[in-house]
Amino acid sequence: MSKSFMAGEALYRAFRGQGRVLVDVQALEHSILSGEAGSALYRLMSESADYNTDGKAIALYQRALAGWVLQGGSGGEEAAVVAPLPISLQPPTDSALRRAGRLLAMVHELHKAGYQRLRISAGMSPTGMHWRCHITSADNVQLDGWDLVQWGEEVVTYSSADDHYFGWQDSAGKSARQLAQLFIERFPELARKGVGQDRAYAGWFVSMLGNAENGRFPVFFADYLLSPTEEEMPPPPCGYRHAWSAVDGRVANADLRLEHLPPPEARWDELEVFCLTYDGYAGGQKSISQCMAQAAQVASSRLAEASLDDLRTTLFIRQRDIRNNHPIPPSDDDLRLMHAIVEQIRSRLSRG
Structure with missing residues (x-):
């Protein structure tokens, strides 16, 4: 992969992590006229001419391109100023959006009252037509900060397909504070488990609520590939880093040690963290379809004959596929294959 491509993609990730940025159009125009951005873009296009052109490659190319353009509009600084959100003065005209927003506001009211260990797990229905939001306590949340243990x-x-909250026929017209009071009364055990401080999560929730009031509702699961930023994902419980942000926790094959492996017959949440210690896409040099083909080859042959890259790529792409397209926890067949791969890796590391 070219240096211009990698630099542009890194710039894009930096800007994307801020959510919204202010672009100085005069600085962008100066960059255009001076040829600074143009030179970088020309190198990017020239060096990427022979790059594979499947859907993932095109998306990566667009990110790199956007990174260089945004950099030109930031006055040459490493990161542009984060743009504040507009104040939401009117509720959405769509009734489903109003109800969804009021539900999140209800959780915020509960946080304000001292129930900060209540968490949400939000996403889209399999049809993609309706937004769903599960509410549970922090001790029922996995390492990624939102997925449910049970x-x-x-x-x-x-x-959002429902006309009433939680089947409550008397919830129509209730404010967020009134709904919060009903929640405590009607779900006393869950409310009890939600008592306690979690300032990191409550702070993240306020930021998320601001996005939701501007039409950007949280989506942690869907039947399509998600690429959340660090800021879009909730902080994990118990001080763990969440599994979606395993970039800093990646372990190269040459550095892999026995202590990096999950225990035999590990639970899904333990397996998932290990799966994400490896980038099966190889920094964008391999497509999703290539990774899936590699995994299919591993699954249909003897694990002892597969390379370490084959084994870890299989774990990586199976995690991505399961997370985005299948029920959690995964099927027994998936777990059996993943456990077998981990044990094959363990055997190799034990032999040195």
Whole structure:
């Protein structure tokens, strides 16, 4: 991959992490006229001429291109100023959006009252038509900060397809504060588990709520590929880094040690963290389809014959596929394959 490509993509990630940025159009125009941005873009296009052109490659190319353009509009600084959100003066005209926003506001009211260990797990229905939001306590949340450990009475769910919150026929017209009071009364055990301070999560929630009031609702799961930024994802419970941001926790094959591996027959949340210690895309040099083909080859052959890259790429792409397209926890067949791969890696590391 070219240096211009990698630099542009890194710039884009830096800007994207801020959510919104202010672009100095005069600085951008100066960059255009002076040829500074143009030279970088020309190098990017020239060096990427022979790059593969599947959907993922095109997306990466667009990110790199956007990075150089945004850099030109930031006056040459490393990062542009974060743009504040506009104050939301009117509720959405769409009734489903109003109800969804009021639900999030209800959780915010509960946080203000001292129930900061209540968390949400929000995403899209399989059809992509409706927004869903599960509410649970922090001790029922996995390392990624939002995925649920188990279902049952510890989880209550709202869908934008519903006309009433949680099936409450008397919830129509209730304010966020009134809904919060009903939540405490009608879900006493969950409310009890939600008591306590979690300032990191409550602070993240306020920022997320501002985005939601401007039409950007949180989506942690969907039947399509998600690429959340660090800022869009909630902080994990118990001080863990969340699994989606394993970039800083990646371990190269040459540095892999036994202590990096999850235990035998590890739970899904333990497996998932290890899966994300490796970048199967190789910094964008491999597409999703190439990774899937590599994983299919591993699954259909003897694991002992697969390379370490093959094994870890299989774990990586299976995690991405399961996370975005399948129920959690994964099927027994998926877990069996992943456990077998981990044990194959463990055997190799043990032999030195």
